[in-house]
Amino acid sequence: MSTSYTFDYLPIEVLQLRGYDFFQFIKSTLGEPEAHLLNKVAVKSISALLITEDPLDIFNYDVEDDELEKFEESLKDALKKRVNEALTRTKKKSFNFNPSSISSLPTTIATRPLPNRLSLSEHKEYVLKFINKWCLENKENFELENFDLEENVDFIVNIELDENSDVRASIKCKCNKLILLGKNDNKIQVSNYYKHLQSIACDHMKQIKNAARNLKSIQQQQSSIAGILTAAAQSQTSLIQFSAVSPIATQETFDSNTSTLSNQVTSNGKRRLTSQSKQHGPSKRSRI
Numbered sequence: 563m564s565t566s567y568t569f570d571y572l573p574i575e576v577l578q579l580r581g582y583d584f585f586q587f588i589k590s591t592l593g594e595p596e597a598h599l600l601n602k603v604a605v606k607s608i609s610a611l612l613i614t615e616d617p618l619d620i621f622n623y624d625v626e627d628d629e630l631e632k633f634e635e636s637l638k639d640a641l642k643k644r645v646n647e648a649l650t651r652t653k654k655k656s657f658n659f660n661p662s663s664i665s666s667l668p669t670t671i672a673t674r675p676l677p678n679r680l681s682l683s684e685h686k687e688y689v690l691k692f693i694n695k696w697c698l699e700n701k702e703n704f705e706l707e708n709f710d711l712e713e714n715v716d717f718i719v720n721i722e723l724d725e726n727s728d729v730r731a732s733i734k735c736k737c738n739k740l741i742l743l744g745k746n747d748n749k750i751q752v753s754n755y756y757k758h759l760q761s762i763a764c765d766h767m768k769q770i771k772n773a774a775r776n777l778k779s780i781q782q783q784q785s786s787i788a789g790i791l792t793a794a795a796q797s798q799t800s801l802i803q804f805s806a807v808s809p810i811a812t813q814e815t816f817d818s819n820t821s822t823l824s825n826q827v828t829s830n831g832k833r834r835l836t837s838q839s840k841q842h843g844p845s846k847r848s849r850i
């Protein structure tokens with residue numbers, strides 16, 4: 563009975579099994595020789611089996627019993643058979659090992675963090691990834707359009723392994739405060755840094771918020787100037803369009819202007835001529 567068994571199904575009342583039902587249960591799960599042996603050693607219920615330390619102990623004694631000798635032989639054969647079957651199964655499993663079969667493991671087991679397995683750079687990558695994600699998720703809470711804290715700009719991460727290979731981490735914020743990070747299952751927890759950023763103690767966050775506010779007001783001013791310019795440009799365009807749709811009116815204006823100009827020129831010329839004749843008048847007369 564050194565081999566172990568996997569029970570795909572156990573009846574709910576398994577602990578209450580006794581007599582014939584118990585015998586049938588042992589026969590179907592272990593085999594007939596085991597069922598006969600238990601019957602022989604007076605184990606006739608599950609409760610009796612549970613308090614029996616070793617049902618095979620009977621073979622350690624020199625007992626003259628033909629039936630027992632028969633059981634011993636059949637049990638040995640049955641056990642040998644099972645051991646061989648188990649060995650064959652193990653060999654097959656090791657030959658058929660396929661790494662992709664790992665993906666079929668339940669997610670909880672596959673993704674369960676393994677303590678001390680992450681390298682320093684992996685720990686750092688993990689921390690930076692979480693800070694990045696947190697910024698994205700919380701930018702609206704800070705009323706920021708862009709919120710992206712950068713390593714070595716907004717903070718400095720310090721991660722090291724102590725003498726027991728346990729990870730220790732801290733973050734130095736740009737406001738000069740040092741925040742010690744906790745850990746869970748030997749994985750760094752960044753929550754202390756988030757708490758600091760949300761607290762009024764962080765001057766760096768105040769600066770980020772102020773800078774964003776200033777940028778917003780500049781953008782608003784720019785957009786209002788742009789609005790005025792656009793409106794002005796639109797009114798000019800509408801004037802041009804107005805002129806374009808009434809060419810006759812334009813022509814009339816032009817013509818009247820031209821005629822006025824020509825009249826003026828003519829009258830000026832006349833006047834000039836008149837004045838010239840007036841000027842030349844006396845000289846003419848003087849010549850005569």
Ligand SMILES: [Zn+2]
Nearest residue numbers: 735737764766
């Ligand atoms: Zn800070």
